[in-house]
Amino acid sequence: MAKPTLAVWKLTSCDGCQLTLLDCEDELLDLADRIDIAHFLEVTPETAAGPYDVSIVEGSVTTPEEERRIRWIREQSRVLVVIGACATSGGIQALRNFGDVAEFRSVVYASPELIDSLATSTPVSAHVTVDYELRGCPIDRGQLLEVLSAFLAGREPDLPDTSVCTECKRRGLTCVMVADGVPCLGPVTHAGCGALCPAVGRGCYGCFGPMTRPNVPALIPLLRRHGMTEDEVGRVFRTFNSGREWA
Structure with missing residues (x-):
């Protein structure tokens, strides 16, 4: 065959x-x-x-x-x-x-x-x-x-459809934004990386693109609260996945 x-x-x-x-x-x-x-x-x-x-x-x-x-x-x-x-x-x-x-x-x-x-x-x-x-x-x-x-x-693949935050939870990682005040796109970013950046104390920067129905308006005030300027907030969403709708 x-x-x-x-x-x-x-x-x-x-x-x-x-x-x-x-x-x-x-x-x-x-x-x-x-x-x-x-x-x-x-x-x-x-x-x-x-x-x-x-x-x-x-x-x-x-x-x-x-x-x-x-x-x-x-x-x-x-x-x-x-x-x-x-x-x-x-x-x-x-x-x-x-x-x-x-x-x-x-x-x-x-x-x-x-x-x-x-x-x-x-x-x-x-x-x-x-x-x-x-x-x-x-x-x-x-x-x-x-x-x-x-x-x-002959089966459907098992691919994630949640946020990076779920991967942090599964790995038992402390939330870098809550604990350390590090701006992080994990709450709105599609899972699949295994939470690589939060695992080393760095905020997610969205290289897997937006998750399904991301709540970006709720995240933006948190990014500002943790030190990001308006320009920085705009730039962080215009990197690898700038051509995809984030909100």
Whole structure:
């Protein structure tokens, strides 16, 4: 029996999230026995034609070519998984959405007329139907393995849909905002990182993006109370996930 096929694609991104798959090391060897990697240019230049059983896409849609390409990838893929802040919210490059791209081009490039880009950086879900989203900058490798394992087992993956605060509670961590007065986005940020920053006494800065129905208006006065200025509050929500609605 033929093994299911996996394709890994890159749009506008830094490559860090797709490299998480390579960081799986021993688990990747087990997966390789059960799945054929048909397209993954970080691993091999050899590719196989679609359609594909599972496609993993990293990166945001920032050019007309990428807009066309993501539609083709969707057509060729039975299951589409998007990974990382770029693919799920537009990424750090979505800061362009608040400025003038034509002005940016004129300042950065010697020949701006040669640069073909969209006015905005948008998540994959703004263009095609997505089956699963893995948040983070970078993603958590355990979640990636869970999605692939669930696909091979024919079940739905068990992915978190709560806030980082729940992960702090499960780890028995003291709340850095209550105990230490450290500004923290944990109450409104999607779980999945394992509360990495609060575990070392640092406030969450939202790299997994907003949780479902985040109560941002209730959090902002607390951020101010713990020393953040109006400008700092605005900037903290305009980092990895500035292209996603926080409120």
